[in-house]
Amino acid sequence: MKHAKLKDFPDNFLWGASTSAYQVEGAWNEDGKGPSVIDMANHTEGVTDFKVTSDHYHHYKEDISLMAEMGFKTYRFSIAWTRIYPTGSGELNPKGIEFYNNLIDELIDKGIEPLVTMYHFDLPYALQEKGGWSNRETVDAFENYARTLFENFGDRVKYWLTINEQNMMILHGDAIGTVDPNLENPKKELYQQNHHMLVAQAKAMNLCHQMLPGAKIGPAPNIANIYPASSSPEDMIAADNYAAIRNWLYLDMAVYGRYNTIAWNYMEEKGYIPVIQEGDMEILKSAKPDFIAFNYYTSQTVEASRDNGEEAGHTGDQQISVGEPGVYKGAKNPNLKVNEFGWEIDPVGFRTTFRQIYDRYQLPLIVTENGLGAFDKLEEGDIINDSYRIDYLRQHIEQIKLAITDGVEVFGYCPWSAIDLVSTHQGSSKRYGFIYVNRDEFDLKDLRRIRKQSFYWYKDVIATNGANL
Numbered sequence: 001m002k003h004a005k006l007k008d009f010p011d012n013f014l015w016g017a018s019t020s021a022y023q024v025e026g027a028w029n030e031d032g033k034g035p036s037v038i039d040m041a042n043h044t045e046g047v048t049d050f051k052v053t054s055d056h057y058h059h060y061k062e063d064i065s066l067m068a069e070m071g072f073k074t075y076r077f078s079i080a081w082t083r084i085y086p087t088g089s090g091e092l093n094p095k096g097i098e099f100y101n102n103l104i105d106e107l108i109d110k111g112i113e114p115l116v117t118m119y120h121f122d123l124p125y126a127l128q129e130k131g132g133w134s135n136r137e138t139v140d141a142f143e144n145y146a147r148t149l150f151e152n153f154g155d156r157v158k159y160w161l162t163i164n165e166q167n168m169m170i171l172h173g174d175a176i177g178t179v180d181p182n183l184e185n186p187k188k189e190l191y192q193q194n195h196h197m198l199v200a201q202a203k204a205m206n207l208c209h210q211m212l213p214g215a216k217i218g219p220a221p222n223i224a225n226i227y228p229a230s231s232s233p234e235d236m237i238a239a240d241n242y243a244a245i246r247n248w249l250y251l252d253m254a255v256y257g258r259y260n261t262i263a264w265n266y267m268e269e270k271g272y273i274p275v276i277q278e279g280d281m282e283i284l285k286s287a288k289p290d291f292i293a294f295n296y297y298t299s300q301t302v303e304a305s306r307d308n309g310e311e312a313g314h315t316g317d318q319q320i321s322v323g324e325p326g327v328y329k330g331a332k333n334p335n336l337k338v339n340e341f342g343w344e345i346d347p348v349g350f351r352t353t354f355r356q357i358y359d360r361y362q363l364p365l366i367v368t369e370n371g372l373g374a375f376d377k378l379e380e381g382d383i384i385n386d387s388y389r390i391d392y393l394r395q396h397i398e399q400i401k402l403a404i405t406d407g408v409e410v411f412g413y414c415p416w417s418a419i420d421l422v423s424t425h426q427g428s429s430k431r432y433g434f435i436y437v438n439r440d441e442f443d444l445k446d447l448r449r450i451r452k453q454s455f456y457w458y459k460d461v462i463a464t465n466g467a468n469l
């Protein structure tokens with residue numbers, strides 16, 4: 001639909017940006033923090049680990065003051081479970097509580113609304129040693145952790161996100177490092193973990209509503225519209241299959257408390273049906289999110305699986321789908337350009353994704369990640385001319401405006417990332433931030449913060465509530 005006139009961004013629109021604890025904080029073993037699965041994993045060769053990252057743990061005041069200078073209305077960050085409970089449960093670490101109290105107070109002092117992810121990939125290693133999400137006890141540990149967060153921070157935090165990109169942890173467990181590929185049947189295991197995470201999420205949503213009647217909570221999956229590679233009916237079926245497995249399984253459960261039919265039948269066919277304890281489906285049904293947060297970097301395109309083994313093997317990464325025999329096969333979209341890392345760029349797909357989610361669930365939406373990873377260059381005079389990032393963000397914000405005009409309720413936009421940090425598996429040279437952090441892959445240099453060109457651009461976007469793009 002071509003609109004004659006576009007609607008404005010709503011007043012109080014939450015402009016901001018995102019980070020996650022393990023990718024930005026550093027201080028990996030300080031002040032009583034326990035090891036997480038990230039700290040104990042083998043890191044991709046040739047790129048940095050997560051020990052220091054951007055050292056936000058020690059620079060948070062300076063970083064927040066730069067966010068305030070940009071005019072952030074919100075800052076989406078995650079709490080490291082292992083700072084609060086070094087072994088995942090049991091003894092509480094007061095220093096961890098203190099750090100996030102300080103961070104939250106600093107944000108509020110600067111007029112920035114905290115938007116907290118409770119868990120962003122960094123499961124406590126002590127829980128992993130006991131089976132991680134395969135072990136039902138992790139559900140209890142998460143509920144206990146959630147209670148602690150609500151008790152300690154609920155007086156100031158109004159917006160909560162349960163689990164970051166649960167769907168990517170399940171679909172791309174090997175890229176994100178959440179599953180042991182040597183397991184006998186890793187996929188079956190993953191769908192059991194998935195079920196446990198869904199139950200844990202439902203319990204956390206219920207708990208939040210009981211303990212903090214004024215707060216709002218929602219899931220934060222990575223959602224992308226799926227194109228069929230052609231207008232062939234078989235490709236359309238493949239696109240439907242993948243949309244169910246990648247997107248709707250997670251949101252149907254979060255919102256309606258039921259397994260998506262196509263996804264369920266896929267799980268049955270493949271032998272991935274999880275053990276469901278008595279009472280689980282009631283818990284899942286009883287929990288209701290107040291909004292849906294989602295991460296979007298690009299759309300996906302798939303074609304019918306030829307079932308000839310081509311789709312087997314590795315699973316790509318968060319944004320590159322390879323496929324699964326008999327279900328779908330990842331395809332290239334000839335209409336789209338790709339970034340330096342092979343991720344397709346599809347702003348219009350962003351609008352489609354908004355429309356699809358809102359049509360299905362009718363809940364307010366907030367974007368918790370969207371952005372462009374690039375090898376930024378620090379030029380003489382502390383200049384970082386990231387015009388390519390500005391182009392990417394501008395094109396995507398334009399599409400939010402169109403989605404709003406389409407009638408979609410959108411209340412915030414938090415691109416990835418507020419400040420440079422370490423990528424999930426591609427190191428610190430793959431940068432996303434508005435703020436440059438002066439370090440190399442293996443040379444920490446002075447970790448100086450430098451405003452990029454996009455910093456000034458985004459400041460103006462926020463100041464004009466999206467009118468100046």
Ligand code: BGP
Nearest residue numbers: 020164165318373422423424425
């Ligand atoms: C998402 C994750 C983030 C972030 C982002 C960019 O999947 O939620 O943690 O890292 O992707 O991905 P990458 O770091 O691989 O470039």
